[in-house]
Amino acid sequence: MIREWKPGAQAAVVEVPANHNEKILRRAAANALFDVTSRVAATDMANSIRNNRIDHTSHEIGIFYKDGYGETP
Incomplete structure (x- = not known):
């Protein structure tokens, strides 16, 4: 998908x-053997991991968009 992108698309x-950690936390959150508080905490940690990864990717896209890559904006 990235290689097929063209300016203006x-x-x-x-x-x-x-990722691996998020999957494990979501599995733990789905386990009915854990109490509600533990399940909510596991879900919150998984969401935090996902949000951090999205924020990091958005930041990298912003840098790439601003600075370009080589001579390609």
Whole structure:
């Protein structure tokens, strides 16, 4: 998808795949053996991991967009 992008093309929206830690936390949150507080905490940690990854990616896109890559804006 990245290689096919051309200047002026419409932005693509894609799902961020879960990393290993996020998957484990979401599995723990789905386990009915844990109490509600633990399940909510696991979900919150998984969401935090995802949000941090999205923020980091958005920041990198902003840098790439601003500075360009080589001679290509």
